[in-house]
Amino acid sequence: LYPREDNKECVDLLRRARIAxxxxxxxxxxxxxxQLEALVRMLEEHECDFVDALGRxxxxxRFETVVFELITVKNEALHxxxxxxxxxxxxxxxxxxxxxxDECLVISEPLGVVFIMGSWCNPVQxxxxxxxxxxxxxxxxxxxxxxxxxxxxxLLHRLIPFYLDNECFHVILAGISDLPEIxxxxxxxxxxxxxxxxxxxxxxxxxxxxxxxxxxxxxxNPCYVDQNCDVATTVQRIAWACFHNAGQSLMAPSYILCxxxxxxxxxxxxxxxxxxFYGPDPRxxxxxxxxxxxxxxxxxxxxxxxxxxxxxxxxxxxxxxYIAPTVLTEVAESDPIMQQEVFGPVLPILSVNDVxxxxxxxxxxxxxxxxxxxxxxxxxxxxxxxxxxxxxxCSNDCIxxxxxxxxxxxxxxxxxxxxxxxxxxxxxxxxxxxxxxRGTRFECVTYLRFPPYEDRNLSLMTWACALSQKSQGWCQxx
Numbered sequence: 164l165y166p167r168e169d170n171k172e173c174v175d176l177l178r179r180a181r182i183a184x185x186x187x188x189x190x191x192x193x194x195x196x197x198q199l200e201a202l203v204r205m206l207e208e209h210e211c212d213f214v215d216a217l218g219r220x221x222x223x224x225r226f227e228t229v230v231f232e233l234i235t236v237k238n239e240a241l242h243x244x245x246x247x248x249x250x251x252x253x254x255x256x257x258x259x260x261x262x263x264x265d266e267c268l269v270i271s272e273p274l275g276v277v278f279i280m281g282s283w284c285n286p287v288q289x290x291x292x293x294x295x296x297x298x299x300x301x302x303x304x305x306x307x308x309x310x311x312x313x314x315x316x317x318l319l320h321r322l323i324p325f326y327l328d329n330e331c332f333h334v335i336l337a338g339i340s341d342l343p344e345i346x347x348x349x350x351x352x353x354x355x356x357x358x359x360x361x362x363x364x365x366x367x368x369x370x371x372x373x374x375x376x377x378x379x380x381x382x383x384n385p386c387y388v389d390q391n392c393d394v395a396t397t398v399q400r401i402a403w404a405c406f407h408n409a410g411q412s413l414m415a416p417s418y419i420l421c422x423x424x425x426x427x428x429x430x431x432x433x434x435x436x437x438x439x440f441y442g443p444d445p446r447x448x449x450x451x452x453x454x455x456x457x458x459x460x461x462x463x464x465x466x467x468x469x470x471x472x473x474x475x476x477x478x479x480x481x482x483x484x485y486i487a488p489t490v491l492t493e494v495a496e497s498d499p500i501m502q503q504e505v506f507g508p509v510l511p512i513l514s515v516n517d518v519x520x521x522x523x524x525x526x527x528x529x530x531x532x533x534x535x536x537x538x539x540x541x542x543x544x545x546x547x548x549x550x551x552x553x554x555x556x557c558s559n560d561c562i563x564x565x566x567x568x569x570x571x572x573x574x575x576x577x578x579x580x581x582x583x584x585x586x587x588x589x590x591x592x593x594x595x596x597x598x599x600x601r602g603t604r605f606e607c608v609t610y611l612r613f614p615p616y617e618d619r620n621l622s623l624m625t626w627a628c629a630l631s632q633k634s635q636g637w638c639q640x641x
Contacts (some may be wrong), residue, residue, distance in 0.1 A: 173305070173345050176333040178305035180276045183330035189301045189308070191274060192251060198298045198327055199240045201248075204293065207235045211286060212318055220312040222453035226409055232287040235566055239292050242568040242585055245298040250299065250589050253598070266600035271593040273301030274375075275351030280342055282356040283455050284311035284411045287384075289356045289379075290319060294332075296588020302351070303331040309357075310338045313453045333376060343368035350374055350381040352592060356413065357381070359577065360503055377581030377591055379413065380574055381504045381553075382531040385520040386416035386561070387547055389538030390424040397537040397559070398432040401510075402440060404561030407490045410508035412567045414533050418494070418501065418511040419441070419523045426514055430492060433510075435474050437488050445487050446480065454484040454507060463507030466590035467491070468591075470500035472510055496524075516545050525551045530576035535561050554578050 188194065206213070213233060235558045240387075245249075277297050282292030283417040290308050297304045306323070309317035320334040336343060339361055346353055346368040356364045356379040388397060404415050416460040421429050441448040454460035463486055464479050476489035486508055494501065494511040501511065515521045525534065534553040536544055544558045553575040557564040565572045573582030583591050611620045 168179070170344065172347075173335055174348060176305060176335065177276060177350070178347055179330050180305065180333060183328070184273070184275055184303045189298075189303060189331055192247060194328075195298055195301060196244055198242050198332070199295065201326040202295065202298070202341075203240045203244075204235050204289075205322055206237055209318075209322060212322075215313070216314040216318045217286070217312070217426070219314045219409065220283075221408060221455055222451075223408060224384075224450050224452065226450070228287075231407075232285060232565075233374070235288050236291040236295065239568055239584070239588070242258055243295050243589070246586065247299055250586060253402075265602065266598075268598045268600070269480075270596045270598050271300065271589070272596055274592055274594055276303045276305070277352040277592055278307070278346060278350040279355065280307045280355045281309055282358070282413065283311035284408065285415055286312040286315040287319075289578060293354045293377075293583055293588060294338070297354075297585055297592045298332075299589050300592035301590050304332050304333075305350075306332070307337050307342065307345070308334065310336070311459075319423060327535055346374070347371055352377070354438070354581075354583070354591070355379070362579065377570075377583065378579035379581075379583075380480075380532065380575060380577070380579040381413050381506070382533075382578040383417040383501070383528060384531045384533040384535065384553075385413065385521075385525045386535040387515075387518070387525075387537065388419055388421045388425065388429060389518065389540060389543050390422040391540045391543070392425070392537045392559075393539065394425060394428050394432050398429060398436050401535075401537075402433060402436045402558050404438070405510045406440070406451070406508045409454060409486070410488075410510075411455060411506045414443070414560070414562045416510070416533075416535055416561055417505060417531075418513060420515045420524055421512050423514045425508070426512065428493075430474055430490065430512065431555055434488050437490075445476075446478070446485055450487070454486060456641070457481070457484060458486045459506060460486065463505060463509060466500045466503060467507075467509050470494060470498035476508070518546055524549050530554075530574075530578060530579040532574050533557065533561075533565070552576070556618060569604050572637050626629045 212231060214225045214228045217228045236495040253270045256267045256269060277309045279293045286309055290306050294304055294306055308319050316336055320336055323332060324336050346365055349372045352375050353369045354377045355362055358381045362378045362380045366376055383573040386401060401416055441451050445451045466488060471491035471494035474490050474492050476487035489509045494513050530552050532554040534551050534556050536547040536558050538544055548556050552575060555564045556570055564570055568585035570584060571582035571587035572584050573579060581591055611623055
């Protein structure tokens with residue numbers, strides 16, 4: 164493991180960042196744009212370094228690193244650069260009779276110094292996409308990459324000081340067990356991606372100082388496959404989502420609820436698809452990754468061995484932290500693989516008789532981060548979207564909804580709170596301040612609210628309130 168920052172160093176970095184923020188260093192649009200442009204330049208100039216670091220941490224293929232780590236972050240940064248001026252402008256709101264000559268505005272102001280904790284599943288994306296939002300909103304930030312992806316963390320720790328402002332932005336190398344203590348140092352916002360257990364500890368630590376939090380937490384993400392679907396396309400898209408990055412993704416489908424009429428065809432198509440993707444021995448494929456460490460490897464292997472029946476894959480090599488892309492059938496709801504979070508290349512398939520049974524199954528569980536549904540029947544898609552609750556929903560594909568800058572991505576219920584991406588990241592790291600800019604005119608009317616309280620004044624106020632209820636719901640004469 165890398166050497167960790169001690170508490171004293173974190174206190175010093177937080178102090179420096181707070182001084183920089185209080186000096187107004189981050190407030191100007193030009194400063195924010197410069198930092199965002201530098202972030203893009205860092206990713207472009209060190210693409211090979213990131214490919215190497217993620218290759219060493221996760222055996223991650225170059226394609227996956229470039230497309231799902233680097234390009235994703237660059238898209239976010241370029242989107243923020245293009246839209247920053249518009250996002251920063253005060254937003255006028257609807258006026259009423261008493262504010263006709265006043266200004267009613269919502270002003271987005273930065274929160275201050277924020278703390279961003281990334282996950283090991285997507286160690287660049289989950290650190291830098293939130294950082295884009297924090298920079299765009301005018302904050303200072305401390306970023307803590309996951310200790311599990313040590314080479315990526317060290318690379319970020321080394322590069323960011325060369326590209327971003329050295330007083331406003333810092334990378335700290337902290338272990339997961341140290342994070343709650345760091346959170347208690349008091350930040351203005353905490354952003355965490357990871358598992359529920361650690362997310363709960365972060366939330367408790369943040370609550371002690373009344374610090375607002377955004378939590379993006381892992382869950383069991385269901386995927387319904389209807390009898391009316393294009394099986395070949397469906398299986399390709401599911402297999403890619405489940406097995407890219409060796410299944411280590413917060414957004415990947417966790418299990419398939421497969422209509423009994425197409426289950427046999429789906430299983431056969433998965434066998435063919437995995438052969439096409441990774442060849443007869445995925446261990447030899449340059450397109451397939453490895454588990455991040457022995458702890459995650461052992462956990463996934465044990466769940467695999469104690470659940471269902473292996474119909475594809477199942478091979479493991481502990482020395483390489485390798486688990487083959489694996490498909491399980493004859494899985495029961497009570498099996499260990501269905502009871503715990505799984506970050507690995509294992510796909511259980513359960514049978515359902517119709518969409519009603521699928522919806523009932525999904526709604527029995529805790530609310531997931533993602534729900535997926537494959538069907539050519541639009542009524543089936545609509546029902547699953549409307550009759551289940553989840554952080555996000557995608558029909559006839561997987562994961563893409565979590566990468567789009569125009570869509571918010573976040574959790575609900577047990578899989579977290581808050582959201583990010585694009586403008587939603589800007590708003591997550593901003594305070595929307597209600598601002599009423601008034602003059603001193605019309606005192607001949609507004610005096611009615613002042614003591615001494617007369618019945619006549621109350622009658623006039625009640626009358627005015629009744630007139631305005633249809634539009635404003637409150638007394639316009641105030």
